[in-house]
Amino acid sequence: MDRATRPRRTRLWAGAVTAALALSLTAAVEASAADVNNAKNAGFESGLANWTCSANSGTTVSSPVHGGSAALRATPAGQDNARCSQTVAVRPNATYTLSAWVQGGYTYLGATGTGTTDVSTWTPDSSSFKQLSTTFTTGASTTSVTVYLHGWYGQAAYLADDVSVFGPDGGGGTDPGPTVPGAPTGLAVSGTTSSSVSLAWNAVSGATGYSVYRDGTRVTAVTGTSATVTGLTASTAYSFQVTATNAAGESPKSAAVTGTTAPTGGGGGGTLPRHAVTGYWQNFNNGATVQKISDVPGQYDIIAVAFADATGTPGAVTFNLDSAGLGGYTVDQFKADIRAKQAAGKKVIVSVGGERGTVSVNDSASAANFANSVYSLMQTYGFDGVDIDLENGLNATYMTQALRSLSAKAGPSLIITMAPQTIDMQSTSNAYFRTALNIKDILTVVNMQYYNSGSMLGCDGKVYSQGSVDFLTALACIQLEGGLTPSQVGLGLPASTRGAGSGYVSPTVVNNALDCLARGTGCGTFKPSRTYPDLRGAMTWSTNWDATAGNAWSNAVGPHVHALP
Secondary structure, eight states: SSSSSSOOOOOOOTOOOOOOOOOOOOOBBBOTTTOOOOOOSTTTTTTTTEEEEGGGOEEHHHHSSSSOOOEEOOOOBBOOOOOOOEEEEEOOTOOOOOOOOEESSOEEEEEESSSSOEEEEEOOOOOEEEEEEEEEEEEEEEEEEEEEEEOOOTOOEEEEEEEEEESSOOOOOOOOOOOOOOOOOOOOEEEOSOOOEEEOOOTTOOOSSEEEEEEEEEEEEESSSSEEEEETTOOOOEEEEEEEEETEOOOOOOOOOEEEOTTTTOSSSSTTSSSEEEEEESSSSSSSOOOOGGGSSSTSSEEEEEEEEOOOOOOEEEEEOOTTTTTSSOOHHHHHHHHHHTTTOOOEEEEEEEETTTOOOSHHHHHHHHHHHHHHHHHHHHOOOOEEEEETTOOOHHEEEEEEEHHHHHHTOOOOEEEBBBBSOOOOOOOHHHHHHHHTOOOOOEEEEEOOOSSSSSSSSSOSSSSSHHHHHHHHHHHHTTTHHHHHHHEEESSSSSSSSOOOHHHHHHHHHHHHHHHHSSSSSSOOSSSOOOOOEEEEEEEEHHHHHHHHHHHHHHHHHHHHH
């Protein structure tokens, strides 16, 4: 969220992402024992032999590597996306599995010149090696394809290793094909609700996917190292195992873990209404209408006080009311206004972060400091909980630890909300998304910011531009289908054109998106595969900018949210 009137830097991702397409394999050559890896120098053990990298962007490094003694490191610069490619000999009318292990900045893997449908896949930045994989079928006269990796403009360098184009021998392959992977290790329960159990495990070298078993029965397959098993019964124990798979077969099952679902009604929120509106209240004057908490309209169910500030102690935060900037608003008045809102059934929480927030929770000590300091603010001012609006990154492991510690102190009535940027919720592997899933049993709502983001990927694999119903619904779908319950998903929008650098939409568009998701009406070109009547609602930055515009946003969106099914 912005403290100042100047627009935030807009992140542009237009046209950046292409989803791997499903392919018909009816005419494909079946895999056989003669299948090979048709890529040459696939592990970069011979430097960049057989590879061409744009603008001299590529080199080889000895560490970190996924296998062998070398890996590719390619660095985007300026208008160059660090594209490294190789022409691979293939057979016509044949099916191939293209894969690579990648680490670092945004990384794309794909194939062109297939003679049928060219394919690609991608991943956001990753702190450890993870596998990208897709398949393609060659055309009737195709004897070679170009496989490539590239990064993205202005992003960090990426690493790549152990590239494979596995399938019938095209006459040029020299590297060995895959072997059956080993059993996954580190399987653990990362979160539970009354109807689901979330799991995570360690990556397995050579695996292209994983199968999840519940009580001995295969229930789902994923390509990443986490999964959420849904449709479970409350307060029930289940046994889970995972296997690793690739073109050579399936591994033995992992050691079993037991996950017990929460009692009915899991998730944070206390006595919040079924559908709720969140508004950020500015503890500073940046040109928007200056307000007291008592001035915030009754349409707002959750008021997020922006912002708590970092201290000299790692992870710890404090809150300082800007009495001078708010026209002499005193701490005693502030506390009394919070109590009055709570008496009216509203929740008032303290928000941590914002565009310029520098709170870092990166180890156990800072996690404890965060929990202790937020709980102290709750006791001092009467806050009902905390909002996580860290726009400069967070550590999923230790933020999870911090919020669970806070929950243990504050009890089941604790409100926990989040306001990630769109890029933070594009994939369940992103730290924000992982944190949300990790605390799903105590999380109230994620109000993603659908603004200041440019174009982004929707759950259908298409790219949508901000400022439309489709942008809101197709991006919300990622969270709704990625493991969060509908009651934990809200749509975050600016209250006016002055509230953000870009992405403002009229309240009518917000209401149409809410109807599309909750009722199946009012949709644009994107239509969700099902409806989500439990959708929590909407959020805006800010109640102050709303007041500046005559409360047009809350007057239109508030009643609409509260009238959802």
